[in-house]
Amino acid sequence: MSRKKQIEQTATALFKSKGFSATSMRDLANALGIEAASIYSHIKSKEEILQRVCFRMADEFFEAIDAAEATGGTATERLQHAIAAHVQVLTNNTEASAVFLHEWRHLSEPFHSQFLSLRDTYEARFRRIIRTGIENGEFTVPDEKFAALTILSGLNWIHTWYKPEGKMTPAEIAGNLSLMLLMGLKTKTDTTLPKSHLTTP
Amino acid sequence: MSRKKQIEQTATALFKSKGFSATSMRDLANALGIEAASIYSHIKSKEEILQRVCFRMADEFFEAIDAAEATGGTATERLQHAIAAHVQVLTNNTEASAVFLHEWRHLSEPFHSQFLSLRDTYEARFRRIIRTGIENGEFTVPDEKFAALTILSGLNWIHTWYKPEGKMTPAEIAGNLSLMLLMGLKTKTDTTLPKSHLTTP
């Protein structure tokens, strides 16, 4: 592995555990066993590392959802595939995922805006699947954007606990999440919510 | 309002938008229109602000869930109340909530450990409701901890977009979230589902 990749990987681990701002170049150098100044033989700046991690992960998420949507099928199936693809990327590199999810706001312009734009586009992909499902009667949901964001945020906590050696495989995690988010907690034979809390506008 | 509260509030806004580490005392002073050193007439240290915000919010979440659970009822009803209570706290102060959710890791010991312990206890409250619901057949879910964390992470993104002047009230948001998380996205053909949002009576 190239030295640059090694630096990137070590930095990613530190960024995840301490955050970008709280990680100094001297911390990073110490973790690598070299001097801080030596790092600049390989990278241009501290932020360059963050940029590379954020945009590489963005690429991975897009590639994954592209492949998932290409399979076609019903909205339910496409959503399941998109969830599985998202979980796959998330579990494949939890450290980079954590940085991608939490540290992007330390990007300077124009990268900050670029990143947000990519994120919006990605969310729109989920939204479109859900809208299709609403239109053809597969889903019943108050608001399509609301649903998409709830699903995504329900997926994005995985990186906090997932360990490759754990007992659930990424596919099983994806299956459980799909089940919960598509079917809800309620037992199928009794699916009504208490009436005292419902009103129809 | 006391000057100390004012400082805390301004700091909270900055911590939310830039993060704790990336917010300097000179940034905070600038936002307050005074000199950095002047802040120390009111607080002991930068971290004191973070501590106060984190533990005050923890208190609020516990008070809310205490009140919610005290109402009794089925597991479904208790979970709905707990969700509504959580959303209420979250929407009541989005800035402090964001700090509570994302900046706690910059707490030093023993506060860091204390905070994590409180968070675990809070999550266990949700888990217990869900376990009850599984045991008496209200819920069908693969794993109780998994379900609790998925629900909580599905709630905890609200602070990123909620504005008090928006068109959904906190109660409506809670209703929509309850609906999505309890019933899922899939259309149920065997029951009459409310077509839109919920409101508390």
Add this chain to the structure above:
DNA sequence: TAGCGAGCCTAACAACCGTTAGCAAATTTG
């Protein structure tokens, strides 16, 4: 064997960090 690039070093920079000391003005309280 000469040369080259990769990799790392030391030294140092200017800027910024949280915080303290000591003092002055303003405001509140007796």
Add this chain to the structure above:
DNA sequence: CAAATTTGCTAACGGTTGTTAGGCTCGCTA
């Protein structure tokens, strides 16, 4: 009105920050 408290100031501290300059030492290749 006097005393006490609140609120803010300037100046400065010791330390840390990201980064640059310039040079040394290897292993590889021409």
